[in-house]
Amino acid sequence: MTSGRSSKIAVIGSGLMGSALARAFAAVGHEVAVWNRTPSKAQAVGGGTLAFEELREAITGRDLVVVSLSNYAAFSEVFSSKDVVAALAGTTLVQLTSGSPADARNALEWATAHGVDYLDAAILAYPAFVATDYATVFYAGSRAVFDRHLGTLQAVAKNSVYVDEKIGSAATLDCAILEAYYGGTLAVLHAAAMCKAEGLDPKAFFAQKNSFLGLISVTADAAQDMVARDDFTGEQCSLNTHVAAIEHIVRLSQDARISTRFPRELLENYRRAVGAGLGAQELPAVFRTLGKD
Numbered sequence: 001m002t003s004g005r006s007s008k009i010a011v012i013g014s015g016l017m018g019s020a021l022a023r024a025f026a027a028v029g030h031e032v033a034v035w036n037r038t039p040s041k042a043q044a045v046g047g048g049t050l051a052f053e054e055l056r057e058a059i060t061g062r063d064l065v066v067v068s069l070s071n072y073a074a075f076s077e078v079f080s081s082k083d084v085v086a087a088l089a090g091t092t093l094v095q096l097t098s099g100s101p102a103d104a105r106n107a108l109e110w111a112t113a114h115g116v117d118y119l120d121a122a123i124l125a126y127p128a129f130v131a132t133d134y135a136t137v138f139y140a141g142s143r144a145v146f147d148r149h150l151g152t153l154q155a156v157a158k159n160s161v162y163v164d165e166k167i168g169s170a171a172t173l174d175c176a177i178l179e180a181y182y183g184g185t186l187a188v189l190h191a192a193a194m195c196k197a198e199g200l201d202p203k204a205f206f207a208q209k210n211s212f213l214g215l216i217s218v219t220a221d222a223a224q225d226m227v228a229r230d231d232f233t234g235e236q237c238s239l240n241t242h243v244a245a246i247e248h249i250v251r252l253s254q255d256a257r258i259s260t261r262f263p264r265e266l267l268e269n270y271r272r273a274v275g276a277g278l279g280a281q282e283l284p285a286v287f288r289t290l291g292k293d
Contacts, residue, residue, distance in 0.1 A: 006029050006030050006031060007025075007030045007031070007063040007064060007149075007152045008030070008031045008033075008061060008062045008063050008064075009022075009025050009030050009031065009032050009033070009062060009063065009064045009065075009066060009152070010032075010033040010034070010035065010058045010059045010062045010064070010065045010066065011025065011032060011033070011034050011035075011049075011066045011068065012034075012035050012036075012055070012058070012059070012065065012066065012067045012068065012069065012078065013035075013036060013067060013068040013069045013070075013097075014034055014035070014036035014038075014041040014042045014044070014045050015036075015041075015068065015070070016127040017068050017096070017123070017127050017130070018034075018036070018045075018068035018069075019034075019041075019044075019045045019127070020127040020128070020130040020131075021066060021068055021096065021130060021156055022034045022045050022047065022049045023045065023046070023047035023048075023049065024130050024131035024155050024156050025066075025152075025155050025156070026047050026048040026049050027047065027048070027131065027155070028155045030152065030155065031050075032048070032049040032050065033049070033050050033051075033052055033058040033059070033062065034049045034050070034051050034052070034058070035051070035052050035053075035054075035055050035058040035059075037078070039051065039053045055078065055084050056081075056083050056084050056087045059084070059087045059088060059091065060087045062091050063091065063092065063149075063152070064091065064092050064093075064094055064149060064152060064153075065088065065091050065092070065093045065094070066094045066096055067093065067094065067095050067096060067097055068096045068097060069097045070097070071097060071098070071099060072095075072097055072099045072103040072106070072107060074097070075095070075097055075107070076110075085114050088114065088116045089115065089116075091116065091117070092116070092117040092118070092119065092145055092148075092149060093111055093116050093117065093118050093119070094118075094119045094121055094139075094149075094153070095107055095118070095119070095120045095121060096121050096122075096123055096137075098122070098174075099171060100168075100171055100175070101167075101168025101169075101171045101172050101175075102168070103171070104120040104140065104167045104168045104170070104171050105167055105168055107120065107167075108120065108141070108167040117142065117145045118141055118142075118145075118167075119139050119140070119141040119142070119145055119146060119149075120139070120140045120141055120167050120168070120170050120171065121137055121138060121139045121140070121170055122137070122138045122170045122171055122173070122174030123135065123136070123137045123138075123156070123157070124136040124137070124138070124174065124177060125137075125157065130156055130157070131155065131156060131157070133158065133159075135156065135157035135158075135159065136157055136159045136160075136161060137153070137156060137157040137159070137160050137161065138161050138163050138169075138170040138173050138174055139153075139160065139161065139162050139163060139170055140162075140163050140164055140165070140166060140167050140168065140169040140170035140171070141165070141167055142165070143162060143165060146162050184216070186262060187262070188212075190253075190258075190259070190262045190263070191205055192205055192206065193258050193259075194249075194252055194253060194256060194258065197256035197257070197258045198252070198256055219283060219284070222234075222282070222284060223283075223284035223287065226282065226284045226285075226287075227284065227287055232278065232281040232282050232284055232285035232287070232288070233281055233282070234281070234282040236282060237282070237283065238279060238280050238281065238282070239270065239273055239274055239278055239279050239280070239281055239282065239283055239285055239286070240274060240279040240280065242270060242283050243267070243270050243271055243274055243279075246263060246266050246267045246270055247267065249263045249266075249267075250263045250264055250267055269286060269289075269290075270286060272286075272289050273285055273286040273288065273289045276288065276289050
């Protein structure tokens with residue numbers, strides 16, 4: 001583990017996230033090189049970092065090369081030249097570019113072919129939250145490589161979580177959490193729109209935040225156990241009853257002349273489970289019908 005000593009780090013990509021990462025590393029005393037395809041952006045990072053115009057020079061002799069680009073295609077393009085690849089020898093590449101598990105697997109294959117240690121990572125935070133208690137970073141890859149650099153990586157997020165040896169696991173967990181976030185947020189906003197359309201101040205709905213978040217929490221806990229046991233029987237509330245409730249939401253949306261797209265999509269998924277003969281089971285039984293379209 002590199003905790004307790006200064007590391008030489010290169011941060012590739014000087015967007016909002018890349019800049020925040022570079023400044024976080026520099027703030028705790030690491031020597032940080034920054035590079036961006038637009039040199040002026042690298043020069044603007046500041047915070048004690050050193051901007052380079054040549055990528056090869058930026059990454060030469062670094063303990064860690066942290067990549068934060070727009071996508072994996074940009075990574076492949078930037079790291080395509082032989083002199084850049086040669087400069088990576090003896091370093092560890094940490095990929096913080098957002099992507100899919102397939103992207104992570106392809107990047108690991110590339111890194112292995114070039115003799116580069118590789119960690120795939122996903123950051124669950126806005127740039128402003130980097131280096132705060134609100135930041136979490138998930139890592140996948142070699143546990144030994146992760147442990148060796150953990151002390152350095154915690155400059156970005158104290159909550160640096162090792163997920164699994166499977167290289168796509170960090171991206172998978174990130175996408176799963178984001179789906180819950182985006183889906184939940186859309187549901188909250190549609191609910192507020194229903195209230196407004198019916199003449200009820202949305203503040204009345206938002207004031208009940210703890211009520212619906214509590215229901216989600218209880219259901220998630222129940223679903224975890226049911227999915228693990230592959231048993232969705234219970235005596236709380238049948239899927240048939242939940243479908244009837246969603247039908248009321250669709251009708252309200254129709255009557256109020258607001259978008260019915262989201263509640264109809266919900267209804268379609270829940271009805272599909274009922275059609276599969278799961279109507280008498282608990283709500284998490286929908287899990288059984290999500291394996292394929």
